[in-house]
Amino acid sequence: xxxxxxxxxxxxxxAVLIMAGTTTVASAADGAPSGAPPSGLGVWCVSxxxxxxxxxxxxxxxxxxxxKANGQxxxxxLQDQESSSSWYRECFNRRGEAGGWVMCDFDVPENNEGLxxxxxxxxxxxxxxTKIWTSIT
Numbered sequence: 001x002x003x004x005x006x007x008x009x010x011x012x013x014x015a016v017l018i019m020a021g022t023t024t025v026a027s028a029a030d031g032a033p034s035g036a037p038p039s040g041l042g043v044w045c046v047s048x049x050x051x052x053x054x055x056x057x058x059x060x061x062x063x064x065x066x067x068k069a070n071g072q073x074x075x076x077x078l079q080d081q082e083s084s085s086s087w088y089r090e091c092f093n094r095r096g097e098a099g100g101w102v103m104c105d106f107d108v109p110e111n112n113e114g115l116x117x118x119x120x121x122x123x124x125x126x127x128x129x130t131k132i133w134t135s136i137t
Contacts, residue, residue, distance in 0.1 A: 027089045027090070028091075029090075029104045030091075030102070031064055031101075031103050033100065034063060034100075034102055034103035036101055037056060038056055043057075044116055044132045046128050047067070048119070049067075050066065050068035050120025050121070051065070051066060051074035051093075053074075053076030053077075054076070054116075055076070057133060060107055062103065064076035064101070064118070065100065065102075066096055066099060067097060073093060073121065074093045074119065074122075075093065075122040076091045076093075076118060080114050086109075087108060090122075091103075111134060114133070114134060
């Protein structure tokens with residue numbers, strides 16, 4: 001094998017080893033059409049112009065609704081409260097304002113503080129957050 005071939009084989013293997021050593025667990029999904037989220041204890045919601053997001057600690061479910069007919073998607077993002085972000089989940093609503101609520105069913109670490117974000121135009125637009133708590137059951 002020549003040097004170039006060995007280098008091209010070695011680069012992906014090194015990248016896999018580096019990525020395996022990180023603790024970040026990320027997940028993103030398009031939400032499934034759903035009714036409105038529940039209300040009461042253990043449910044947190046946050047709103048920003050163009051998006052509303054809710055999280056229910058029991059069941060680790062996230063709801064997101066696009067609240068503005070502007071051609072942009074909405075998203076709900078969950079992450080741990082640590083700056084290192086050892087876990088991160090994102091649920092997208094690409095159905096538009098008339099599409100109503102969507103829901104994502106995630107598995108998040110138990111008994112953790114976190115943040116729930118509502119985002120209009122993911123990665124670019126307006127966002128707001130609130131603190132949440134993941135359950136121990």
